[in-house]
Amino acid sequence: MRTLSKALLIGALAGALPAQALAYTISGVIPPGHDPVVINLHKPIRPGKLTFTFIAPPKNAGVRYALDFCIGPAENPCGRPDSHVVNVPEGEARTESFNSALFSTNVLVVGQGTREAVPYTVQVN
Secondary structure, X not given: OHHHHHHHHHHHHHHHOOOOOOOEEEEEEEOOOOOOXXXXXXXXXXXXXXXXXXXXXXXXXXOOOEEEEEEEOOOOOXXXXXXXXXXXXXXXXXXXXXXXXXXXXXXXXXXXXXXOOEEEEEEEO
16 A cells, blocks of 8 residues: 555656656648748747657659758748758658757748659657
């Protein structure tokens, strides 16, 4: 009985601690062409480090393709010298970490250059 009481107390205390940031996945499809798609991160974004796994799932697009995941100002997220660009070839993944403060003035987008719609996936931790 004493062990059960300790287990309940430990469980109650663990529930009272601040919740850790939850991991989540965002998936979608990028239409053909060169216009990037904005990826809306869950709000509010907690202070600290965010780890992203950027994934370019396999897709028969008629050609090998790669996705460009970019973090930068909304008016030009991929083309500024201070933009962060992560290139992910088809069927591969890349993991990168960024300070969440970066997203107070920047957006995350993904783009591709084929004539086919292609999928993307972003895992956020």
